[in-house]
Amino acid sequence: MKSVLEVKNLNVRFNENAIIKDVSFEVNQGDILAVIGPNGAGKTVLFKTLLGLISYEGQIQWQEGIKIGYVPQTLAIEKDLPVSVLEFLKFKNAPMSEIYEALEAVGFLKSSGENNSHHLRHHLLNNKLGNLSGGELQRVLIAYAILGHPNVLLFDEPTSGVDIGGEETIYSLIEKLHQKQGLTTLLISHDLNIIYRYASNVLCLNKRKICYGPPKEILTPKALEELYGTEIGIYAHKH
């Protein structure tokens, strides 16, 4: 399989504090890599470093010509910020047809009525960004990330609790995008059940690499204890 991303001996420092210490891993095409770790473990810093937003030592090698879509942690947007959803999506300079495509991919065009684009314009696109619910905003951010047809998606902690319409969770959406568009996906998550279900590989991070591999092989109670400091109860339901 082709390697999309190769990270070798990555070190990140803020002033004198080491945030990421000597981390190495590889992501293959089509993988879903989940990054887990306690608060302050350097997960978001790792993503920002991969995106080229933070300076680092070591090696980060993306496959040549790769396009990356980034979904940041849910943004705090003021309610009265005078920016409509359509205006926001247009910041990516994509044509209208592609915007509709992206919105469909994130589940905004469910029924295929003929007045669909009219309906969408009225209820979503002309709305202010700050008026969206948490789930809607997250879907708009994902749509924004997939505009321009990226090969890789980086998700910073998609909130599993957010209801994005019916039964569908952000994670099943991520999986759908992964299957349909063959996107290589890197995501930060707290939810171990989700990781078991969806991730092909897990990177346990607590400043340094604690474990790395397929979830079923490497997420042992011992590894989790080392990662989080206490025993995590996912194997405890034996009653």
Next chain:
Amino acid sequence: MPTNIDQNLILSLVVGAFVGITSGYLGSIMVLKRMALVGDAISHVALPGMGIALAYNFNPFAGAFAALALGILAVWGIQRRTAIATEAVVGLIFAASLAIGILITPEPELLEALFGDISRVSLTDGILAITFSVAIFIIMYFVRNKLVLGLISPDLAKTQKINTDMLDLLFLAMVAIIVALGLKVVGTLLMGALVVIPAISAKNISRNLQNYGLISLLLGATSAIGGIALSGLLNIPPGPTIVLASAFLFLLTLLAKRE
């Protein structure tokens, strides 16, 4: 000489309109960036520069520009280094500059520097003001979306290869220039208002970015033209009249929002 007075009035109306439009347009982004008071502080920084220029007999514009350049570099540097202290340090710069400015500005010119007097604008100053207003307006038109994306999420902006640091510096430079131009129109003490009030009024009634920008610039122009015309009619100083006109428009938008 009635024709001379008319010419002056027309010149001040034209200059006022141009500065009003660009102030409103630029101010709309300042308000979103939560820089409402930064505009105020920056305008105060101009005073010592003008004071030195008046005392040593060179063009007050040049003095104001020089002081403003120093001021914005200070604000920008602080903004980049710390997230917390900006407001506090801006407060310090604001008060200290005003104090220095009052001490070194020659008494006869102090009132004009503080409150402006567009009725005494010269043709050269007028052409300068119009040229800079048009240039800033055009630049803003092209960088506005990038600035807004940067304030929604600096990270998203950076992943789209937008250099947000440089963009912020460019923006502050434009703010400084428009403030220097506005000093002739409404003066040091009131320039912050000309940049901010049209924008906060527009924010009351706009549904999206496009009409927010349009309404801001229209309110800026209306305040300037209305204020200058009214001040000529009632024979009162133009600076405060312009600001009161914009405050009145703010009240109207507030009423419109309630309905």
